[in-house]
Amino acid sequence: MKTQHVSASNGSGLCPQRLRRITEHLERQYIEPGKLVGCQTLVARRGELAYVSSLGQMDRERSKPMREDTIFRIYSMTKPITSVALMMLYEQGLFQLNDPVHRIIPQWRDLQVYVAGEAIAMETRPAERPITFRHLLSHTGGLGYGGGLLPSGKLHPVDEAYRAQGVQHPADTLQTFVDKLARVPLRYTPGQHFIYSCSTDVCGHLVEALSGQTLDVFMRERIFEPLGMRDTAFSITPDKLDRFAAGYQRAAGKTLELVDDPAASLFARTPAFLSGGGGLLSTLHDYYRFCEMLRRGGELDGARLLGPRTLRLMTMNHLPGSAHLPAGTDLAQMAVGTFSETSNEGVGFGLGFATTLNEVAAGCFGGGDFFWGGFASTLFWVDPREDLVVLFLTQMIPSSTFNIRGQLKSLIYSAIID
Numbered sequence: 022m023k024t025q026h027v028s029a030s031n032g033s034g035l036c037p038q039r040l041r042r043i044t045e046h047l048e049r050q051y052i053e054p055g056k057l058v059g060c061q062t063l064v065a066r067r068g069e070l071a072y073v074s075s076l077g078q079m080d081r082e083r084s085k086p087m088r089e090d091t092i093f094r095i096y097s098m099t100k101p102i103t104s105v106a107l108m109m110l111y112e113q114g115l116f117q118l119n120d121p122v123h124r125i126i127p128q129w130r131d132l133q134v135y136v137a138g139e140a141i142a143m144e145t146r147p148a149e150r151p152i153t154f155r156h157l158l159s160h161t162g163g164l165g166y167g168g169g170l171l172p173s174g175k176l177h178p179v180d181e182a183y184r185a186q187g188v189q190h191p192a193d194t195l196q197t198f199v200d201k202l203a204r205v206p207l208r209y210t211p212g213q214h215f216i217y218s219c220s221t222d223v224c225g226h227l228v229e230a231l232s233g234q235t236l237d238v239f240m241r242e243r244i245f246e247p248l249g250m251r252d253t254a255f256s257i258t259p260d261k262l263d264r265f266a267a268g269y270q271r272a273a274g275k276t277l278e279l280v281d282d283p284a285a286s287l288f289a290r291t292p293a294f295l296s297g298g299g300g301l302l303s304t305l306h307d308y309y310r311f312c313e314m315l316r317r318g319g320e321l322d323g324a325r326l327l328g329p330r331t332l333r334l335m336t337m338n339h340l341p342g343s344a345h346l347p348a349g350t351d352l353a354q355m356a357v358g359t360f361s362e363t364s365n366e367g368v369g370f371g372l373g374f375a376t377t378l379n380e381v382a383a384g385c386f387g388g389g390d391f392f393w394g395g396f397a398s399t400l401f402w403v404d405p406r407e408d409l410v411v412l413f414l415t416q417m418i419p420s421s422t423f424n425i426r427g428q429l430k431s432l433i434y435s436a437i438i439d
Contacts, residue, residue, distance in 0.1 A: 024075040024089070033066040034439030040064065040072040043432050052077040056423070057398075058269055058277060059087040060415035061305045064433055067408045068313070073305070079266040082279060089305065092252055092265045093414045094281070094288065096299040096395035100221040102311065103297030104158055104335065104373025105326060106240060107224045110231045111154075112331055118158075118372075121151035122223070125230050128203040134163065135206045140181035145206045152211045154227070157220040158372035159339045161355075163207030164218040179208050189219060191287075193294045195226035195236065208357065212341045215355040215370060225297025236295040247324035248314055250307040255300050256291045265302075268397060270418040277417065299396065305414055308401065312410045315391075315403050336376055336391040336405075338369030351378055363394070385427050386434035392426075400426050407437060 028037075043062055051057040059077030063070070075087040110116065116124075123130040129152060133145035148163070156162030167183030168176070176184070186201045187193075193201070202223070208216060225236045232239050237255050245253050257265050265288070268281030281288075288302060310321060319327030327335075340355050352365035352375075363375045367382030374391035377383050390409075392402030398420045401412045411433060413425060 024087075028069075028071060033069045033071045034437055035064070035066055035071045036436045036438045037071075039436035039438075040433075042436075043072060043429070044074050044076065046428065046432060047074070047076055050428075051423075055277065056271075056275075057415050057417055058267070059091075060413065061087060061089070061091065062414075062429070063305055063309055063410070063412040064436075065309070065313070065410045066437070068316075079264075080283065081269075081277075082267065082282070087266075088264065090252070090264055091414075092257060092261060092302050092304055093399060093416060094266075094268060094395070094397050095301050095303045095308065095399050095414075096397055098303070098308065098393060098395040098399055098401065099297060099299050099301040101315075101373045101393055102240065102244065102301065103221050103224050103228065103236075106228045106236075106244060106297075107154075107158065107231075108331055108335060108372065109243060109326060110228065112328060115231045116154050116227075118155040119153050121153055122157060122162075122227070123151055125227055126199050126203070126223075128200060132163075132203070133206040134210055135179050135208055138178065140178040140185065143178050143182070143206060148207060149210045150212065152207075155339060155372070156211045157223050157227070158335075159215070159370050160218050160220050161213075161215050161339075161341060162211045162218070162220055163209045163213070163216070164202065164220050164223070165208050165216050166218050177208070179206055182206065189222065189294065189296075191292065191294055195222070195229055195295060195297075198294065199223060199226050214357045215340060215352055216357045219298055221298040221373070222296055225295060228297070236297055244311075244326060245307075247326065248310045248321055250303070250310055253301060253303040253307045253311075255295055255302070257286070257288050257302055259289075262289065264304075266416045268416045268418070271422050280418065305412060308414075309410065309412055312401055312403055312412065316405070316408065316410050335372040336374055337371050338376055338378055339371050340369050351382065353382075363392070385430045387430055394420055394426065396420050398422065398425060400429075402426070407434075409433075409437075 058081045064072040079087045079091045132148045136144040138144045152162040182205045265283040269277040270280040272278045314321040318329035319332045367379035369378045376391045377387045380388045389406045390402045390404040394400035398417045
């Protein structure tokens, strides 16, 4: 099944013939060989939709073709939305970036840092500085995801402690989640390194604590309804289930196995744990409206979520320096561990977004863009210099399998001809 709309005009500065190479590439390299069941791609420049395609199927087992209003698990593409939500409260003067988080989470006042030893007998020391709001928004607070492997292949002792405490258990609330984290040592002193982590789930808790609303209600009333994102939520209602894509995982034999059947999915139930780090469902056009708001400096169709200067601050590189590294260095020098939604060379990280600092080091176009992706191989980026928005949605775990972002950048930037 293929649906393709190419409507690039002279105003967009994009070549229609070159944009059609996106369809050819995705069909030849991914859909026909069965590496992906289906996918959607959107390219817009200067506010003009130039290319939209829906390829393959949304549900292989039921032979359902991909449709433009298909609903996807966006996993970590939830993080930029949660970060925007928290920074909306920053604009209300409710916190400053360098404020300690223990002002809101008092049980985090005396956190410990891992020094040595095994999980049952770890040596720790008091953290040299508290975790701040900036640390959480930029994944530099010393938290992890509970899955960090050592070179030996064993779990890091701190990650063993995450599992022992049941951090991010589906039955958790955001309050019980942060309570558990208070009992686990940090991997490092806050501000010392970058580890992709559950920090954005903590940001979701902070949204609730500061606003007095649950995260789902805050997002619906303050973000989704103003932007017209009608199909974005933490669960799917029965009337929309026929539009919900199936979830797949790449198996050892390089085949795709079904891991989340829409008819039996946990997403059909309202979750106890409202994951600001990875819990949302959305559609191509819903998330495009969120990206358009970002491209336009925080406003869309009269609904302003953020001021343009706040958004500019969020998309700057906030990675810290150290005794040996200057402030504003890249992930290649600051990141610990390999699990992330971006490569490290030439890439920085702001307040909820990664950003391309150096095209030469990164080996791709898009200097000054900001972006992120999701565990099921979804991705987006916004490029203010080129006035460009790109979205790619599919449902294949894990996202590290193929460098789809890099391939799309080659295809799309080479189609810009003005």
